[in-house]
Every structure is written in structure tokens, then in C-alpha cells.
Amino acid sequence: MNYVREQYRTSSGTGFQGFLDEIKVVLLEGQMALFVRGWAMLSHGSLAAVDCFDVSTDSLLGSVTEFFPRSDLPPGAMAFEARLPLSADNSHNYFDYGLLTRADDGRLFPIFHHSPENIQIELDGRCNLACVMCPQAFGVHSGPLSIDDLETLRPVIERSECVEINHQGEALLSPILLQLLQMVPPHKHIAFNCNGTALKAKVARQLLEYAPPVRSISISIDAGTEESFYKIRGTSLSKIMENARAFKKARDEAGLTFPQLTLTCTVISDFMEFVPDIVGLAAELDKSFRYWPLTGSGLHGGA
Template identity: 25%
Template sequence: MPVESHHTLEPYESLRPFAGGSLDISLLHPENGGQLERREETDGVLYIQGWTMIPDRSGFTLPERVLVVHDQEIIGQIELTDLRPDRAEEFGFDPKVVCGFKVAVPLSIATGGLQMISIIAESSEGEYWMVGPRRSEWVQLEVTGRCNLKCPQCPNNSFSSAHNQELEPQDLKLIQPVLDMVTHGCLDGFGEIFMSRHAEHFLSAIHWSKNFLFHTNAQLLDKQRANLILDHSPPIRKIIISLDTLDTGKYRKLRAGGELDRALDNTRQF
């Protein structure tokens, strides 16, 4: 438990070994458990600095541990160094539950550099929160422009057929650097993601530490597609089901070509 209440940039703590094995990413919450303020690679060392706190039943608390994860393998534990009243005041939190950390990670045990390193706050119950960058980088990637419905209010109906295209696997070469750089994203625009023939290809290209979502009308959300999403969760952390109404007649007008019962049944099954 930290005893000081000041903030300094130096020194950086050495990484403490922690035999934690693999990270169970199914226990990773979608919300962040703090922020990273510095991630810099210098002379064969990754310098990582930030602050952390996590939700609990009474509000917020300090994590049980802060872990350094390389891909999905836990390679070390970070010592919480000092309280961060500056960040507590900025975000309106109790200063006793916001704590800083500074750690130096040798590149010799972190092959792949910054892109492969994640900082994870762990609760006493064994749940995880990502400690994310201070600034979120967002991308909207329309995997397909095609849709299975003809909703009268959708701009897709007024666009030319040129919009009804989809990304192909060879497009990933251009897109991958963007997926690696961003922290958050959305995988649809006016199209229905489950109309894509290559959705799994693009889902597999997104690192598990990212925070992505998509919208769907759930007409095609069968068991096979549900398993596809669950197999990629994370990075898929939120799905928004578009219904508009629970009145069957109105639904058929607003979601032309769809059936309310099918959308609800698929959602319940999911």
C-alpha cells in the first residue's frame, strides 16, 4: 500500500517477477481501470507510467495487483508507488483510491515492443481492468456496406450501389497499421456486419486489448455467428442491437424485410 502522496517522474521501478501464467481475457472488463501517461521505448527499455483505480461495490478502490502482460502472458507485477491526488482532483475521485506507478520493462522480455505490452489492474476477486492510454484513438471501419434490410430511414437506400461493397482480405494489409494504432473502434457504418463474407478475417486482426463495438439488426445473429463474436470477445466488448420498436407492425415498416420475433429470439439466444 502506498504511503506517500506526491508525484514524481523518476525513478522508475524495476519489473517485479510474477508467476501468473496466462491472462484469462474472458474476465477483462470493458471499462478502463486507469490511464497510461507515458509509454516510451528508449535504449532497450520500455518506460511505462500511469495511474490506476478500479470499481468496487462502494465506488472505487485500489487494485490488488497491477500486472504487465506480454500478449496474453503475465510477465511481471508493478509496485504501486504513490497516491495521485492530481488525477483524483481532475476526475472527481477520492484521492485515497487513485495510485500511480512507474515501471521499466526490458525489451529482452518484451519482444515486439510497446504494441505487445498491456497493463492490467486486478481486483481481489480476480477480475481485470485494462489501464489504457490517456487519449483514446478511434476508428470506424465499415466491414461491409451491404445490408439485409431496407429500412426507409437509412441513408443506405439513397446511396448508389457503389456503397454496397465490402472489405476483402487483401485490404487488411492497408488497414492493419490503423488497427494496431487505435484503442477503440466500430466495425460498421450503414451495412450489416453479418452480411460480410470476411468478418472473421477482420475480427482476428484486432488485438484482444482493443475496445471495439458494432451495431446489428440481429436478423442474422444465429448460433454460429454468436459463437464467432464470443470467440473474439475481447476485442469485441459491446454489441448494439437495433430494434426501434417492440410493436410487430411498426417493426415491419421501420425494419423492412425483418421480423421482430427473429431479432428478439436471436438476441435471447445470444
């Protein structure tokens, strides 16, 4: 998988829009073929090809080089449709294939399924924090998954376009995180939420080594000052932001675009005034921010 992984590591994802509308294995004149249909659009430059990779054989299956306009697409977007013959050595499972759009200047952009099959996994329901608005504060959590559990889920994981590591527990502390990263091929998408305390050292190196498929990391930041943050999460905001900035620096120095960093805020009425400060912190990273409103006061068990 080294060849395919390196191709995906050089993809950027910025300045691009597009989706893979359909992918399946079909019969073409009595021979198995991979049918692909989708569209792509660049903010600048022109499309050169859509390269199709067989991850199971670590090889380039073929390229689509003909594009055409389609009335249902955004202005400037171009569609493609092709049947690529498969040999006996190629995989006959459509989910073993990934596509990269190639620009005329060599830039690469990953294409994801328009309606992907996704899976959410809670690697470990345990956490090293007990935030006031989280079930962890009341002693409610699920236990850790085992290696055997992960193997049982392997067929679903390999078939899914996106693997989201669900976020009641702290995924970065899971003893089987590396095994999951190794299980997901580079043309897929891993996204997860963390509290930022463990986004450093060995774990950070692993995430960058497997980027992609690790493409999205959300860090929970619920208040914009040291004092207010401690009241909610019982830990230091400055240390978490130090981890996040160091991770972004290491990613950028490695020449990687992924994983992208997002700050996620659970908006509690007691600390709503600090939301602009959190947006300012997000601007220091990848300028990505999202929020979940919590009705009532989380400090008093509001739901």
C-alpha cells in the same frame, strides 16, 4: 496469444473505473523500458496489482503493486506509475501491451487508454435490410472490403485501441469478419452496430470466441411493436429479440461479461411513442440504451 486471451476472457469490467493515461517505450539506465501511468478504482475490495501483458510474446511482462492518491482523481481512486524493463525478446511497440487491474480477490478489469487512437471501418456497405431512414433505402452504399484491403489497414488496426465497425452495412454478413476478429489482440476493443438478424449460429459463436476483443454490440431497434417495427425495417422484431436473448444466454452461460449488448434507436417522429417500449426491451438484455433523433418523418425521407 492464448495465455493473454484467457486472462482477458476472465476480466469482468463491472464495478471498476480507471484509465491508462500514458504508455510509451523509454530508456531506463541505458535499457529499454515500458513506462505506464494511470489510475484505477473499485466499487468494492482493494487493488492488488496492475498486470502488464506483452501480447506479441504471449506473456506477463510485470506487475505494478504500488499505488498512491492523486488530487485530480475521483474519491477513492488510486494512481500508479512505473517503468518496466524490457528484454531483447519483448516488443518495443507500446501498442503491443495491455493492462489488467487485479483486485485482492482475484477479479480482473481491463484498463483502456484515456485518449485512445481509434479507427472506424466499414467492412461491407451492403445490408440485408432497407430501413426507411437509411441511405440503403435509396440504393446508396459502399462495396465490401477485401482481404487485401484489410491487410493494408493492419498497421493502423494494430496501433488502435478501439476498432469500431461502422454501421451503414451489416457487418455480421461480411465474409472477412472473422479475419478482422483474428487480427485484433484481446487487450483491444471491438465495437459494432448490427440489425440483429444475423446474431445467431456460427457468427454468434465467433463473436463469443473472440470476446474480448469484441466488447460492445449495438442492435438497432427503432420501434417497440411488431407492426411498427416492420414498417421501418421490413423484418420481425420478435425474431431479432429472440436472437439477442439467446446470445446473452450463451454469453452468460460461458461465464463471460463481454460483449455487452446495447439497443440503439433512431427516433422517428412517427414512432416516438414506442421509445419506452424499446427501453423495456433493453432492460431485458444489459440495460443499455441509446438513441439518435431524426428530424421529420423517416417514413417520407425526412432528414
